[in-house]
Amino acid sequence: MGRADKVVLAYSGGVDTSVCIPYLKEEWGVKEVITLAADLGQGDELEPIRQKALDSGAAESLVINATESFVKDYTFPAIQANALYENRYPLSTALARPLIAKLLVEAAEKYGADAVAHGCTGKGNDQVRFDVSIAALNPNIKVLAPAREWGMSREETIAYGERFGIPAPVKKSSPYSIDRNLLGRSIEAGPLEDPWTEPLEEVYDLTKAIADTPDEPEYIEINFERGVPVGLNGQGLDPVSLISRLNEVVGAHGVGRIDMVENRLVGIKSREIYEAPALLVLIQAHRDLESLTLTADVTHYKRGIEETYSQMIYNGLWYSPLKGALDAFVHQTQERVSGTVRLKLFKGNATIVGRKSEKSLYTPDLATYGAEDTFDHKAAEGFIYVWGLPTRVWSQKLRES
CATH class of the missing domain: 3.90.1260.10 (Argininosuccinate synthetase, chain A, domain 2)
Structure with missing residues (x-):
């Protein structure tokens, strides 16, 4: 008996997620692997990816277009919060992960799977995002992460896939x-x-x-x-x-x-x-x-x-x-x-x-330095006295000591 009988695997069509399919079945005894590819507007043609999953041994290959939800339910709240990690990164990749996790959990419940899986390694952020999001959405479902445990180099991973009919990349066209x-x-x-x-x-x-x-x-x-x-x-x-x-x-x-x-x-x-x-x-x-x-x-x-x-x-x-x-x-x-x-x-x-904006709080006749100025300049003196009073008292006591 393996770790799970039926698994929904987050699938991208790359080497790692493709090799996950036979690996889950052969090494961990999973009987049925259902793949899920999320269309989040990445521009890829997803039909070849869907077919590749089937060719790699998936029992079923799902492609879900979630681009509108990605923008409305995840991106727009982040914009409202002016979300910039370390004040620079607008979280364009990170925002996709909770949505993919949600799709995985929903598919697992729909197809009666007792686990979900992803192809993240042990060094990145995505493994945390997937695992924690899945646990929040369904704390009872198992999360499998073969690439975090199999210990294979990229070359070994490609060789393993070839044993099960998964074609190696024609060439490493990009080092990135x-x-x-x-x-x-x-x-x-x-x-x-x-x-x-x-x-x-x-x-x-x-x-x-x-x-x-x-x-x-x-x-x-x-x-x-x-x-x-x-x-x-x-x-x-x-x-x-x-x-x-x-x-x-x-x-x-x-x-x-x-x-x-x-x-x-x-x-x-x-x-x-x-x-x-x-x-x-x-x-x-x-x-x-x-x-x-x-x-x-x-x-x-x-x-x-x-x-x-x-x-x-x-x-x-x-x-x-x-x-x-x-x-x-x-x-x-x-x-x-x-x-x-x-x-x-x-x-x-x-x-x-x-x-x-019609909701603007900017008031021209208060802000202007021209003749239209309606700001009460005399009020400033009393305000400054009250505002600066704690500092003034502190300074006096300091001088006395």
């Missing part, structure tokens, strides 16, 4: 490890493992090199309703179309590249390259619109919430109680965050040059 979805691409490994090495242009796909960008700036306007982006240049767009269109427009100006050394959850530092044109610009614009529509105390308090929120997504705690509580706070703050932000795209920069 790449993950892609609608929100962007993450690139690591190969020459990038040296943090001193400049990335070659070949690693990028969604963003143009500065030398190839237009010589004239382009202005765009992003429309928000209650913290959610709903349109571009006054035209209402569905969530998936909005992200897709923004990726094209923003990426064409070389905006959206990140090169960083990040702190992984498992304790190691990793050099990562990200491309996330639309997501970065949306967070930038959303945060600016909040400066116009939120009170000072809410804005300042929310910054700390945002850092915690970002860490929770990165660390695989999307379905945790604290994340749910923070969601309630963020949702409440977004009631007034409606309006339009204008950006100037030029030579790798997205610069905010205008913002407007």
Whole structure:
């Protein structure tokens, strides 16, 4: 008797997840492997991937299009929270993991599987995100991670797969490890493992090199309703179309590249390259619109919430109680965050040059230094006296001692 009779395996079509199919059956005694490939707007043709799973020994091969849910239920809340891990990475890859975990658990329940599986290794963040999310959604289901335990090198993994009719990659066309979805691409490994090495242009796909960008700036306007982006240049767009269109427009100006050394959850530092044109610009614009529509105390308090929120997504705690509580706070703050932000795209920069909102707290006749000024300047003296009183008393006592 193996660890499980029927398993739902998260499947990408790559070497590791393909080899997981015969490995689960031959080494761990699994009788039936059902694969699940999630379409999250990565642009791959998924029918060959579906067929490859069957050719590799899967009893059934599922392909689920979850792109709309990916944007509405996972990406938009992260934008409302201005989620940037270590104040730089907009979590484009991390946001996909809780959704894939949810699809795995739902499929396991639908098909009567007693376990789910993934092809993550023991060094990355994704294993934590999958395992913890699955446990939160169904604490009774087993999680199998063959690649974390089999101890095979890549060459040995390929050789093992060939024994069961899984074709080896024709060639190692790229030294990089790449993950892609609608929100962007993450690139690591190969020459990038040296943090001193400049990335070659070949690693990028969604963003143009500065030398190839237009010589004239382009202005765009992003429309928000209650913290959610709903349109571009006054035209209402569905969530998936909005992200897709923004990726094209923003990426064409070389905006959206990140090169960083990040702190992984498992304790190691990793050099990562990200491309996330639309997501970065949306967070930038959303945060600016909040400066116009939120009170000072809410804005300042929310910054700390945002850092915690970002860490929770990165660390695989999307379905945790604290994340749910923070969601309630963020949702409440977004009631007034409606309006339009204008950006100037030029030579790798997205610069905010205008913002407007019917919910704006900006009051021209208070802010102006012109004749229309209605601010009571005399009131400032009394305010300063009261505000500075503790400091003044402290200073006096210091001098007396």
